[in-house]
Amino acid sequence: SVPSSPIRLRELIRTIRTARTQAEEREMIQKECAAIRSSFREEDNTYRCRNVAKLLYMHMLGYPAHFGQLECLKLIASQKFTDKRIGYLGAMLLLDERQDVHLLMTNCIKNDLNHSTQYVQGLALCTLGCMGSSEMCRDLAGEVEKLLKTSNSYLRKKAALCAVHVIRKVPELMEMFLPATKNLLNEKNHGVLHTSVVLLTEMCERSPDMLAHFRKLVPQLVRILKNLIMSGYSPEHDVSGISDPFLQVRILRLLRILGRNDDDSSEAMNDILAQVATNTETSKNVGNAILYETVLTIMDIKSESGLRVLAINILGRFLLNNDKNIRYVALTSLLKTVQTDHNAVQRHRSTIVDCLKDLDVSIKRRAMELSFALVNGNNVRGMMKELLYFLDSCEPEFKADCASGIFLAAEKYAPSKRWHIDTIMRVLTTAGSYVRDDAVPNLIQLITNSVEMHAYTVQRLYKAILGDYSQQPLVQVASWCIGEYGDLLVSGQCEEEEPIQVTEDEVLDILESVLISNMSASVTRGYALTAIMKLSTRFTCTVNRIKKVVSIYGSSIDVELQQRAVEYNALFKKYDHMRSNTNPSVTVITIQASNSTELEMTDFVFQAAVPKTFQLQLLSPSSSVIPAFNSGTITQVIKVLNPQKQQLRMRIKLTYNHKGSAMQDLAEVNNFPPQSWQ
């Protein structure tokens, strides 16, 4: 049968568009790929171009096309421009540095860079500038440098961007392009000017030496900018009544880099910046783009204060613009300048706060960040009010950041402790489930340090979770507080507001509810159980109830809870006497002496000595006789005061009578568990 020629790209596209399902499309693609593969195998020059074009289309749809890579190289090596065009495009889309095959292009590119047809040279420059690897760039940098000096503006502008890519790949080669930059700015062609400014910008950003070297270009750049503004209508470069706004923006950016931290350069550009700032037509986006760039430059260089105020006021006007994009960029730049020009930005605070109510998410986010940056000691009350309102009504994606921001600002600028606690409470109750996990220990720390607010805090937290204990961070903080200050809660000691009447049982009710609730996370349950345990030393009537709860959880499925409960149970049993201890720096030790010999010990006296920083109190022993055969013990309680929390050490002396003789034992005890003295 006569083989039909491969179908055209258009035909393929038409066919694929008729597919009604993904599966149908895949089938068509596979069929065509098979046809293309066999066509490739036939090494047919005529249709290679068409086949690769189809392959690129299928690649764009997401299908693998790697088997076309070598074919691209063959197309690049062809004599025809048509072939090269598709070949280079294919190379850019299908190849990158990871495939060794890309190096095979180097020779072709080298030849094409010297081709007699400028469009072929252009293709080569484009490809090299898009995806040339470091090796390729090293090999071909010389060719690029040559083309940077050509009088052909079409090639010169491409060579400039290609040079940028080369410099990015092989920074050491930057020096070699320096001579060619000498008269780049003398060009009349705007395309060349534009890409030249990009090249100069790249070099200045990379090397302080280059930056210093190119500062001398400031007057020339100022002149070019001036001509663009003053030149009047030029149909050649006009965009909405402004002459080449893209070039103006580029030049303004380069001026920014050159003027930064340099008084002389900044002065040289002062006038032109003022001129652009005051004369630019702002009815269209192009004007605003230039104005915006001017503002950024003014703010970044060492401009005089009058100019800076002018710039910030322009931004303030932008904030009131109907165009959302303008408002967005204004907020972005105000955010950048708020550190350096804080007071000037403060003047626009109310407009910024209004932006919190904008419908646009991007604008809201910017406004929120800026609002936080503007909070200070003077405006904290008003700003927090706005931000708390924002927290209430904003989208979920903002709540975590907003909550964190409020905590930070409150910590820095709280006018009073009461206000601070209230603000924390407000955040916890409003956005309690969005608060970050790490905020909980920080908040607990904060509350601990606000000693005079403990009663108020625990009361408010208690009331907050009574109604709703689903917000985990809120419940965690509340549980901890109740566990720590539960005594203040039940004794109704609150001064800041009307103290509530609540019994120990009611408190335990809520904590137990948290323990059982399905909504409670494991961590939260841990907090609740620990709180219940702590209340056993603060409550007086409900200790048995607490013991019961704790023992129940000794067999909890939750390993964390189980472990806690078991340890707490142990505390109840072994160290009961220690639990009633209200003074944490007093350690209570109970000694038990027993006698395994066949004769009793009499006149048993225990003595102990401790280091100087400690104080010792020995209470009366239970007896002075220890019966034989381990049939009885003497117990004695020692209280050790350890205000400096130093490691407890003790020298002990035992004296007694045994088998008719006086006995004495001396020993040092150094292995007290850390819990006893820390």
Added chain:
Amino acid sequence: MVEGRHNENAAQTLSLDGKKSEDTQQQIIRETFHLVSKRDENVCNFLEGGLLIGGSDNKLIYRHYATLYFVFCVDSSESELGILDLIQVFVETLDKCFENVCELDLIFHVDKVHNILAEMVMGGMVLETNMNEIVTQIDAQNKLEKSEAGLAGAPARAVSAVKNMNLPEIPRNINIGDISIKVPNLPTFK
């Protein structure tokens, strides 16, 4: 810099960055389309890029024309407002090159769109913004291709010759008295 066009049916992307695998590219397209298509009409044209598009330094800047979205992904070295203007220039250039460009033009002549974009953006940087300059260069290169086409190009040249003839509009319905003849839908010469 990645430029993509999206419509309800098909998402097309042209990537001149070349560092990502096909899968990743498709993911990026999907994510971009998802982010952009749910944007309201009266919000700003800037979107912070999703997780796939390279982090917080990158933004999506887009413009909406009829059923098409033109999306540019840029980093902080580009002026956001300037990119909006650039997209406008790109669209106007497409319009000039395709003579009243429509969605179908972009779908069926993907390679041509690539070529136009290549005259505007190179290696992720803006190359040329003068529309007339770009169109001139494209025309010259297309002429070069045509001159190489030889026999295989003959039908194409005939087609473009017919296209340039001023044919009257083809009537869709011919009504004579109470006879109504529906004219069959002839394929266009495009």
